[in-house]
Amino acid sequence: MTLSENYILKACEPWEMVTYLGRRSNGLNDVLPQNLAHDSIQSLEPQERKRLDTFISSPSKPFIIMENLRQGLNEKTLFELDIKIGFKTASKKELIEQSHPSPFMKRQKHRCLDIAYQSTNRGWRIEGITIKGHPQKHPKLYFSLFPVHFLHNFMSKLPPEKQSLILAKVEKITEKLKRYTGDLIGPSILIVTDLDKDSPCRAHLIDCAHGSLRKKAQIPYPEVANAAAQFHTTIKSMNTGNFHQYDNETIRLTQRSQLLTSLM
Numbered sequence: 001m002t003l004s005e006n007y008i009l010k011a012c013e014p015w016e017m018v019t020y021l022g023r024r025s026n027g028l029n030d031v032l033p034q035n036l037a038h039d040s041i042q043s044l045e046p047q048e049r050k051r052l053d054t055f056i057s058s059p060s061k062p063f064i065i066m067e068n069l070r071q072g073l074n075e076k077t078l079f080e081l082d083i084k085i086g087f088k089t090a091s092k093k094e095l096i097e098q099s100h101p102s103p104f105m106k107r108q109k110h111r112c113l114d115i116a117y118q119s120t121n122r123g124w125r126i127e128g129i130t131i132k133g134h135p136q137k138h139p140k141l142y143f144s145l146f147p148v149h150f151l152h153n154f155m156s157k158l159p160p161e162k163q164s165l166i167l168a169k170v171e172k173i174t175e176k177l178k179r180y181t182g183d184l185i186g187p188s189i190l191i192v193t194d195l196d197k198d199s200p201c202r203a204h205l206i207d208c209a210h211g212s213l214r215k216k217a218q219i220p221y222p223e224v225a226n227a228a229a230q231f232h233t234t235i236k237s238m239n240t241g242n243f244h245q246y247d248n249e250t251i252r253l254t255q256r257s258q259l260l261t262s263l264m
């Protein structure tokens with residue numbers, strides 16, 4: 001829920017709260033959006049406070065108030081890309097820990113979706129995309145059939161300086177994930193900018209709702225970092241126009257996707 005031009009309110013799962021509260025010790029401080037400490041809520045403007053109160057008065061989950069990444073950007077030329085990162089987007093272990101009534105079935109359902117949406121092969125998928133102020137309204141399955149087309153459309157319409165900034169920021173997120181020692185499942189990278197020459201270009205890790213601590217907590221777990229690296233490689237190839245490697249893959253995956261959809 002948007003509280004104002006400055007703030008977003010998100011009701012969050014326990015793991016998202018753990019991630020934000022531990023941002024200084026878990027190494028993700030620089031890549032998570034800034035958030036307001038709960039004891040700073042008094043600093044909100046009266047209008048923001050009013051919106052927050054309506055949320056709090058309804059039975060609510062724990063929440064965080066984070067910076068609105070669209071702040072200061074021009075809605076008419078807004079570019080926004082939400083990429084879900086990970087080869088898998090649900091963990092049986094986490095579901096069991098949360099006492100989910102049917103962790104096996106839920107994990108199986110996600111496994112099918114991950115195959116259909118291509119997360120299993122690519123390590124990323126498009127959750128939402130806005131180009132020049134126009135949200136691209138397609139089913140997720142459609143995005144997953146032509147992801148390179150949509151990404152190319154997104155990147156190529158931005159000036160080269162912004163493309164380079166995006167690349168650098170996604171690389172930084174990947175580096176941070178390489179050192180992260182928890183088991184983060186299906187977070188997103190949110191990229192937001194617009195066409196104004198001097199406006200900011202932001203890329204942050206959001207939607208850290210799912211994950212768990214690992215037994216060997218000191219050792220980084222490479223899976224989500226590898227997935228982010230694959231996304232980085234894909235957008236990097238957009239700069240060099242190096243698409244041919246995707247042609248055959250896209251055809252093969254399209255056929256597999258159609259088969260899966262007909263089975264679901």
Ligand SMILES: Nc1ncnc2c1ncn2[C@@H]1O[C@H](COP(=O)(O)OP(=O)(O)O)[C@@H](O)[C@H]1O
Pocket residue numbers: 008010033066067068069070082127128188190206207208209
């Ligand atoms: N800090 C933020 N600033 C601006 N928009 C945001 C921010 N966080 C999330 N959003 C918007 O909300 C959408 C969903 O957020 P997300 O955290 O992924 O929630 P969900 O758990 O519903 O997937 C994102 O795709 C983006 O459009």
Ligand SMILES: [Mg+2]
Pocket residue numbers: 127188207
């Ligand atoms: Mg999300």
